[in-house]
Amino acid sequence: MDKDKNRFSIILFFFREYKLQSAIMCGLSILAGGLEATNIAIIYPILNTAFEGGFGEQNLILSIFSRIANLLPINDAFIAHCVLFIIIAILTFAIRYATIAYRMRISTRIVEATQNKIFDKYIKADYQFFTEHKQGELIYNVATAPQRLSTLITLTTNIISQIILSISVILLLFSLSWQGTLAVMLIGALYLSVSRYFANRVSYLAGKGVMEAIRESNVILNEVISGIRQIKAFAIIEDRITRFHAVTKKHWHYSRRRAIWSQIPTPALTLILYFFIGLTAILIRNLVTVNFAELIPIFGTFAFSVFRLAPIMSTISGLTMEIMGALPDCETVYSTLNQNLTNIVDGDNQIDSFKSKIELRNVTFSYKEENKILNNISVTFEKGKTTAIVGRSGSGKTTIINLLLRLFDVDSGEINIDGLNIRQYKLASWLNKVGIVSQDTFVFNDTIRNNITFYSNYSDEAVIKAAEFADAHTFISNLPDGYDTVIGDRGVKLSGGQRQRIAVARAMIREPEILIFDEATNALDSISESAIQKAIRTLSTDHTLIIIAHRLSTIIHADKIIVLDNGAIVEEGTQKQLLENGGTYWQLYQNQPVETG
Secondary structure, three states: OHHHHHHHHHHHHHHHHHHHHHHHHHHHHHHHHHHHHHHHHOHHHHHHHHHOOOHHHHOHHHHHHHHHHHHOOOOOHHHHHHHHHHHHHHHHHHHHHHHHHHHHHHHHHHHHHHHHHHHHHHHHEOHHHHHOOOHHHHHHHHHOOOHHHHHHHHHHHHHHHHHHHHHHHHHHHHHHOHHHHHHHHHHHHHHHHHHHHHHHHHHHHHHHHHHHHHHHHHHHHHHHHHOHHHHHHOOOHHHHHHHHHHHHHHHHHHHHHHHHHHHOHHHHHHHHHHHHHHHHHHHHHHHOOOOHHHHHHHHHHHHHHHHHHHHHHHHHHHHHHHHHHHHHHHHHHHHHHOOOOOEOOOOOEOOOOOOOEEEEEEEEEOOOOOOOOEEEEEEEEEOOOEEEEEEOOOOOHHHHHHHHOOOOOOOEEEEEEOOEEHHHEOHHHHHOOEEEEEOOOOOOOOEHHHHHHOOOOOOHHHHHHHHHHOOOHHHHHOOOOHHHOEOOHHHOOOOHHHHHHHHHHHHHHOOOOEEEEEOOOOOOOHHHHHHHHHHHHHHOOOOEEEEEOOOHHHHOOOOEEEEEEOOEEEEEEOHHHHHHHOOHHHHHHHHOOOOOO
């Protein structure tokens, strides 16, 4: 019972913001069900007039149709009832069409709004959230799972219509024969109970299995597409094939199971009803003493009603099973929308320009459930100066940059920009002052121009100037479509050095006051590195530069070098001072000779 209550609350959750639209959908569904029941009921007066019976003249429900038919300007009662039957059928179709159109409009609107909500929630979450979740799962939660809401909404409103129709038909049957109606209700209750069992035991579990299999296949596909170079290089293609085949086998195993059992109830119910109607006809023929011909209208109407009720019960059963199959995805959407994600809280102050210094005071930081990456460090980055950060892998260099970009917030201590805590600034206004070139170059499947501008409105002259500064204009000009060349997923049509130079141009076109180079020359050849070093020296005259360097040749002209080791600052000074000290930097220098010419 608790499970059913929880599932019902999940269904209501998605209708809650659309109360008026939901009421209209329900109203249309009720009207459609009522009109269809009316069409069934009018079968009796048609048969009654055809066989000149009189059994239903005292029946309140059936006599109403005779009175309505008498209002038509048609003398023949049989034809009048047939015309009324056609009119009601047309009205039923019109209402059905309106119901379907409105239902699809609202369901697609809910799906669209839900996808947007999940996307907005994810993109505003802090960077830690993305490091803790698989990309394939996140993509599934945004792109695929919400689509099942359309199924849920369509089926839920449709089942309301079918319930109204079934109630109307049962009332009609009661007016004809309460004994026969009880028998039909007993069969229907038994059938729906069995269907509900299969819905819970088969459809729900199969739907959950399909959802998990699609998620797993998305993860594998994402990993293969992202890492195809490494997969081929390490000869693990067969392993990926085996994994993917296992997941698709699981997917279609559950899909087949759900499809088979969702179709079994309908022929089973048809068999039961055929048996029931045949047996009823035999009993009437042998047990009723009145003229059998007089019972044809009631028997015909009863039989027609039962045959119409059969697909209704079958539809309700099928809809229930489909709803249960869609629920796992809807539960995922529900939990995602109600999940509390941590995000970076924006400040209130606008930063118009960078005036004096960036200061880290007693900053300590660790990723969740990990050892401290930075331990009580204090450092200052002065305006107009070039500050380099060096150290062995894992010493915390890139973490400092992540904190400056507010991808994370410090655990303790503070970061001040011109004397004001970084948390008090509007994040966008601060990041607009910063240009970043990292070792993990991000490019997307679009033109070189759009990769440099990030879709911002820059002139051709500005784009070319930025590319020339990054030593990229020459190779771009030699491409078939120049700056309009599409570079493929993750820039597969470019070399690593070319992608890096695109990233440098992207940073430069914004004309930032602060430039961060996070091991930005690692993928460059010696010629390109020389060009970037020259550009860095030029920039250092009127920009604030922060350089994380693996190649010490990049930082020989830095105003200050900070040496990190195990999350702590162990040395600080110019290259000359650090070499004279003979400490950690001197050891790094000895392992990587630097030409100073």
